[in-house]
Amino acid sequence: MTRPPAHAATLTFDGDVDGVLRLLDQTLLPQQTVILDVRDLATLVDAIRRLAVRGAPAIGVAAAYGMLLGVRERVRGDAPPERFRAAIDEVATILIGARPTAVNLAWAVERVRDATRTAPTLAKLLAEARAIHDEDVACCAAIGAHGAPLIRDGATVLTHCNAGRLATTGDGTALALLYAAARAGRRFRVLADETRPLLQGARLTAYELAAAGIPVEVVVDSAAAGLIASGAVDLVVTGADRIARNGDVVNKVGTYGVALAAAAHGVPLYVAAPSSTFDLALADGRAIPIEDRAADEVLRVGDRRTAPDGVGARNPAFDLTPARLVSALVTERGLIQPVDEEHVKALIRPDR
């Protein structure tokens, strides 16, 4: 396997309160490496909607910086606190509406709003976004450290979608386990579901794992069940977009089917996510809104239409994996196992 060069950072923020958010445009990977300079809220919301930046943790960090971008368009640095707070509320609403499923987005926005409630300033907005960013990097490292022992030498690991360096500002969530295990000297191989419709597995997971020198092969999503049945998979690791307090997981569409197959064949499924992905207000996953995306994502591949003209599509972007199918949740605070409300609440306190 040829090792591609190490890739550009998912997201950086350069400068002070008048600085620029730089996003690696993930819609163009792996063919092109294009960095988007984002200086205003509308450009960021568009980038989030069209998945130029994606992955629940990365969206959270991007949205935290987005609070600064949006507020500085609306008020001058010396505006009175009421004007600041009104702008913060307006920007928060716009950002939270950009994608409905990933809870990290709303979590990051609320955290910035809370931190700037008493004395709102642009400097304070930036400081809080930077803190969230730094914590994401540390969080990925901690997830990797807690989860790495699950990756045994010689294992074949199946993953779905991209929950890696490109989905976060650090080492990823699911893939953080792999990077940490590789650093510990363990050898293993990865099967990456290609993840239709937008091919995050083929385009992004294969790209970043290959860049790191970890052996990876791509499979079509629907091959996962048969490969699991045939004994070709030792464990499954995925990320999550939202986790309810009973441990139900909402993640990229297709996760549920993989979870059913893993459970049917005694293959463990580990879901890795920072504590900001937990939504303790939700008793279970049924109330989590599932984003329906444009039919065109299904009906086209690249520039080519697949189905005949006049035929439509349904395109739910996520699905719900019940807690009973999850062997453990891997967080920056440690493993949650068994996965149930008692054990979730013991580790993830509603203090965030």
Add this chain to the structure above:
Amino acid sequence: MTRPPAHAATLTFDGDVDGVLRLLDQTLLPQQTVILDVRDLATLVDAIRRLAVRGAPAIGVAAAYGMLLGVRERVRGDAPPERFRAAIDEVATILIGARPTAVNLAWAVERVRDATRTAPTLAKLLAEARAIHDEDVACCAAIGAHGAPLIRDGATVLTHCNAGRLATTGDGTALALLYAAARAGRRFRVLADETRPLLQGARLTAYELAAAGIPVEVVVDSAAAGLIASGAVDLVVTGADRIARNGDVVNKVGTYGVALAAAAHGVPLYVAAPSSTFDLALADGRAIPIEDRAADEVLRVGDRRTAPDGVGARNPAFDLTPARLVSALVTERGLIQPVDEEHVKALIRPDR
């Protein structure tokens, strides 16, 4: 929904023993309707391998005509029987090797060989191929008649891959149920799994159902499980490439995952296939060879490579659905229900 024009026939044979096999090139649908004139064995084997003709029953009929094409290249019409039989054996071996999983291909070839054993002539080869062709059309009609009552008014039916008019020379297997139900005046809608890597669902199933005026929407394969869980699917119908005598089904990769989801949510799964798809020599499905196809089918969509250079893929073309997940097998002789060896053997006798 715009209704596309009725499509060209999957396969016709025009003329006498020096005639031509005409195949609709399914690799180009729905964008282009190209008919391949096939006059020699090598062209036919290539067409089978690259899926210009596909679907277990259609491959069987094509292979039956292929016996004539191959034998007439090798012997003159007035050759002695030994020369004929040697040519027949040689052509049979070449055809059976074209695709390893679909049993109908081997079944059709053996039937032509058996029918021409005592007095082999080109006319006899053609007559037997024509008989197999006629029976396929009748078989599809009978499958449709037996299975149509399973399609209730108002139902949403999920199907995987293409087991329709384009997979047979008649009304299809799985989709024959739908055409018969539609003729009986029942209204229903279809969700078609797109069926990566070759998109037979998006390209072929959507095409032929839309042409017939049956409402159809495309979904990515991995969305099926979540849609089933959400109550959006009332029943699943698929075809089969080979069925063991205990009722284990080998069909297009992804069928097993759909079957697991259907079983988990009490949604019936019906598998429709002619009796020629049953391989009574096999006690169960584990011995059925699963064709591994080229990695490029996974790594490319149309002309575009999805994964980075240097990354490989695994591409099993089929998977195994155990009999216990199948609610009923729908054959031209009636329904097999429950699906087990006793009920399979009662309907499908080893007399073929």
